[in-house]
Every structure is written in C-alpha cells, then in structure tokens.
Amino acid sequence: MQGGSLHLELLWLGSCYVLTAERESLVPAAGLVWPGSICVMLECDISRCCGGGVAVDSEVEGDTEMATQTVESVTSQTAKKKLVRRLLQDRSQTIRHLMQWAFVALNAWLGLQFYLWVRYFERGGEGLYVSRPAGVEGWLPIAGMMNTKYFLTTGRVPSIHPAAMFLFMAFVTMSLLLKKSFCSWICPIGTVSERLWRVGRKVFQRTFRLPRWADLPLRSLKYLLLGFFVYVAGSLPAAALRGFMHTPYGMVADVKMLNFFREMSVTGIVVLLVLGVLSLLVQNFWCRYLCPYGALMGLASLLSPLKIRRDAEACIDCGKCARACPAGLQVDRLVQIRSVECTACTECVAACPAEHALQFAATPRRAADVAERWRGRVAGPTATAAAILVLFLGTVAVAKATGHWQTHLPRQMYVDLVMHADEWTH
Numbered sequence: 001m002q003g004g005s006l007h008l009e010l011l012w013l014g015s016c017y018v019l020t021a022e023r024e025s026l027v028p029a030a031g032l033v034w035p036g037s038i039c040v041m042l043e044c045d046i047s048r049c050c051g052g053g054v055a056v057d058s059e060v061e062g063d064t065e066m067a068t069q070t071v072e073s074v075t076s077q078t079a080k081k082k083l084v085r086r087l088l089q090d091r092s093q094t095i096r097h098l099m100q101w102a103f104v105a106l107n108a109w110l111g112l113q114f115y116l117w118v119r120y121f122e123r124g125g126e127g128l129y130v131s132r133p134a135g136v137e138g139w140l141p142i143a144g145m146m147n148t149k150y151f152l153t154t155g156r157v158p159s160i161h162p163a164a165m166f167l168f169m170a171f172v173t174m175s176l177l178l179k180k181s182f183c184s185w186i187c188p189i190g191t192v193s194e195r196l197w198r199v200g201r202k203v204f205q206r207t208f209r210l211p212r213w214a215d216l217p218l219r220s221l222k223y224l225l226l227g228f229f230v231y232v233a234g235s236l237p238a239a240a241l242r243g244f245m246h247t248p249y250g251m252v253a254d255v256k257m258l259n260f261f262r263e264m265s266v267t268g269i270v271v272l273l274v275l276g277v278l279s280l281l282v283q284n285f286w287c288r289y290l291c292p293y294g295a296l297m298g299l300a301s302l303l304s305p306l307k308i309r310r311d312a313e314a315c316i317d318c319g320k321c322a323r324a325c326p327a328g329l330q331v332d333r334l335v336q337i338r339s340v341e342c343t344a345c346t347e348c349v350a351a352c353p354a355e356h357a358l359q360f361a362a363t364p365r366r367a368a369d370v371a372e373r374w375r376g377r378v379a380g381p382t383a384t385a386a387a388i389l390v391l392f393l394g395t396v397a398v399a400k401a402t403g404h405w406q407t408h409l410p411r412q413m414y415v416d417l418v419m420h421a422d423e424w425t426h
C-alpha cells in the first residue's frame with residue numbers, strides 16, 4: 001500500500017498513527033484526532049506517518065532508487081558510509097542572524113517613531129511631530145487578515161490600515177514559497193524566543209522538551225486561536241469588515257496595542273514573565289504552542305516547493321541534523337521535511353558535515369550523480385535572504401507606489417482618536 005493512502009485511511013478512521021522505524025509497529029501518535037483532520041497539525045511530520053515500513057514514494061520525487069527506499073532500510077544500515085566533507089564553510093546562521101537583528105532594529109525604529117507620533121497627538125497636536133510609520137501595522141495581523149478578506153471579496157484596497165494587509169499578504173506568500181522562514185528569519189518575537197532558549201541552554205546546560213502527551217495537545221492550542229480569528233474574519237461580510245475598521249476602535253487599533261504595553265496590568269506582566277521563563281527552558285515555547293500567526297504560516301508552508309531535503313546516498317547517518325533542530329524534527333530519518341513546525345532556520349543544514357547530504361531545496365533532479373541531483377535546486381542562505389528581502393521590500397514598494405501604504409485621516413480626527421484611545425471599545 002502506498003504511504004499516502006495508508007495515511008488517509010488511518011485519518012478517516014479517526015486516529016492518527018505513526019509507524020516508527022524503531023518499533024516497527026503501528027502506535028497511536030496523538031490519540032484520537034478529528035476524523036479527516038490534518039494530522040500535521042498535531043504530528044510533527046506527515047511523512048513520518050506515511051513513511052515507516054512502507055515505500056516513501058512521495059518523499060523523493062524523481063529518484064527511483066531513493067524513492068523505493070524505506071525508513072527501515074535507511075535506519076538499519078550498519079555499514080559506515082564514507083564522509084565526503086563539505087567544501088564550503090556554512091554561513092547560513094551568520095546570514096540568518098544578521099537578518100534577524102536587522103528586522104529587530106527596524107521594528108525598534110518603527111516602535112520609537114510610532115511612540116513619538118502618538119505622544120504628539122496625546123499632547124493635543126503640540127510639540128515634536130513625526131509622521132506615522134505605516135510599517136507598524138505589521139503588528140496588526142488580525143486587521144491584516146480582515147483587510148485581506150475585504151480586498152479579495154470586493155477588489156478594493158481598504159483605506160484603514162492598508163499596510164497591515166500588504167504585510168500580511170507578503171508574509172503568507174513568504175511561507176508559501178520559503179517554508180516558515182518568516183518565523184526564523186524576520187519575526188522579532190521569533191528572534192527573542194530564539195535568544196531566550198540559547199541563554200537558557202547556556203545557563204542550564206540544556207533545554208527541555210515536554211513529554212509527548214503534553215506536547216501534542218499543547219501544539220494544537222495555536223490552531224484553536226487561529227481558528228477563532230479565521231472564524232471572525234471569515235464570518236463577517238465585507239461591509240461589516242469595512243464598518244469595523246472605520247469604528248474608532250478599528251482606526252486606533254495600533255495605538256491601543258501600544259497602550260497595552262505601556263500600561264500593562266499586573267496580570268499582563270506576570271503572563272509575560274511566565275512566558276519568558278518557559279522560553280528559557282523550552283525551545284521557542286511561544287512559537288511552538290501559542291502563536292496563531294505562526295500556525296497560519298505553518299499551514300501555508302505545506303505548499304512550499306522549497307523544503308529541507310536529505311540525500312540518503314550522501315548522508316552518513318551521524319544524526320547531527322536532528323540534534324541541532326530546534327523543532328525536534330527527525331531530520332536524519334526523513335528525505336524531506338514537510339512538517340508545519342519546520343521554520344527553514346537551516347540549523348540542521350549548518351550542522352551537517354557531508355557534502356550535498358542536507359539542503360533547503362526544491363525537488364531534486366533525476367540523476368545518479370549526487371552533485372547533479374541537486375544542481376540548481378538548492379536555495380542557499382544568500383538566496384533565501386535575498387528572496388525574503390525582495391518579497392518584503394517589493395510589497396512595500398508596490399503599496400507605496402500605488403498610494404495604498406498610508407492610512408489617511410485628518411489630523412484633528414487623530415487628535416480626538418488618540419487622546420481618547422483607551423475609551424474606545426469594540
């Protein structure tokens with residue numbers, strides 16, 4: 001039986017099962033899941049469900065030899081393979097970290113400018129005036145989602161928070177093309193999360209993983225949050241979405257968010273501290289369990305043509321990639337990583353010592369020679385960074401060039417709205 005059909009049959013039975021290479025038997029992965037639901041939401045990688053003990057034909061398209069290779073046969077190889085060392089030094093993490101800090105700096109600058117803009121209107125329109133940075137709307141993903149629906153159903157660009165829509169569409173497109181690179185390359189919260197677990201690992205000499213029985217249901221929390229927001233945006237007709245955006249609450253949603261952090265309650269501070277401590281101990285705690293935006297990016301990333309791909313012939317089965325993976329994926333057992341948890345951070349690629357064994361790449365060519373198989377298919381770190389920048393800056397440029405980047409409201413209206421921002425409710 002083909003892996004895909006076996007997987008689907010098991011899903012329709014209402015349970016998700018994983019055939020692990022070690023146990024060579026069917027074991028429940030997540031207990032009961034909804035019949036017909038997407039197993040990948042709970043399980044780390046659909047290919048694990050379909051790959052064990054059956055032909056992993058969908059894993060390496062176009063390579064007959066590898067296509068018929070089973071997970072069992074991969075893992076039972078005892079003869080040590082010869083290591084062909086990588087020729088070039090890996091710079092992926094240097095480039096990725098530079099991108100991360102560049103976007104942290106950009107967000108800090110946007111935040112400062114926005115704060116000064118808000119203070120000007122809080123003073124009744126007196127003192128230092130700076131223009132409103134529309135880029136701050138990247139922090140309004142729900143407005144972005146609502147405006148995207150409005151745009152798709154009416155064909156009209158919304159006049160309130162249009163930048164939120166453009167940035168939302170840019171980030172989703174990024175996930176459709178480049179896996180969940182948004183999370184590990186440019187999201188400031190992802191960057192802070194990553195620094196926290198690195199600090200935690202230094203302090204405690206390790207990080208912790210939740211037991212499987214807790215990890216799987218907790219991972220579904222972000223989908224429940226996402227489902228709620230999608231329901232809200234999806235159930236409102238276009239006229240209602242426009243009406244909501246034109247309420248005082250909708251117009252100053254960004255100011256209200258700033259005020260949430262400026263006037264944080266004791267409960268808010270405690271929640272943030274708890275999240276901070278958990279992020280020190282568990283890798284990417286917020287992203288893995290709670291972030292609905294990351295959940296959406298993960299679902300979009302299932303369609304990405306670029307994935308982490310392992311070449312079983314070049315791989316020496318050292319397991320370094322799996323040990324380096326912050327998402328805990330079994331990179332050393334799979335020929336491609338489809339998981340919604342893979343953020344394209346390429347930590348696994350950086351850890352791999354073997355030439356052509358692991359890469360962020362499109363489907364390999366049909367070729368007997370390893371180098372030929374991957375020629376022209378690999379997205380190196382420079383190309384990945386360039387693609388992210390082109391998508392991001394290109395979207396901003398298009399929005400600006402067409403006059404749809406800024407929210408245009410009269411200055412006196414902003415004075416009234418911002419001065420009373422705390423009073424507006426939805």
Ligand code: SF4
Nearest residue numbers: 325342343345346348
């Ligand atoms: S280490 Fe590799 S498999 Fe793991 S999340 Fe990063 S890119 Fe994906």
Ligand code: SF4
Nearest residue numbers: 315316318319321352
């Ligand atoms: S790091 Fe992973 S892909 Fe690279 S050789 Fe070792 S097991 Fe194979």
